[in-house]
Amino acid sequence: xxxxxxxxxxxxxxxxxxxxxxxxxxxxxxxxxxxxxxxxxxxxxxxxxxxxxxxxxxxxxxxxxxxxxxxxxxxx
Numbered sequence: 001x002x003x004x005x006x007x008x009x010x011x012x013x014x015x016x017x018x019x020x021x022x023x024x025x026x027x028x029x030x031x032x033x034x035x036x037x038x039x040x041x042x043x044x045x046x047x048x049x050x051x052x053x054x055x056x057x058x059x060x061x062x063x064x065x066x067x068x069x070x071x072x073x074x075x076x
Contacts, residue, residue, distance in 0.1 A: 033061040 006025070013031060014023045036046050047058040 030061050030063065033058065034063045037062045 010023070010025060010028075033046050033050060036049070043055060043058050043062065046062060047055055050058060050061060052058045052061070071072065
């Protein structure tokens with residue numbers, strides 16, 4: 001569970017950056033996981049970094065973009 005201090009810090013950083021959209025720590029984790037995947041990290045490594053017990057959870061947290069899918073299919 002995220003502490004109140006961490007939530008307050010995140011809110012302050014979002015405000016300081018001038019972001020008007022609602023940003024949650026979950027959204028940041030999803031974005032980070034997806035960026036790692038797009039940069040070539042393996043899901044098993046992302047799983048370890050995020051502290052997931054199951055690779056299925058990591059799959060939920062990573063969103064595969066169209067460009068990445070085209071690269072994968074292009075290798076076949």
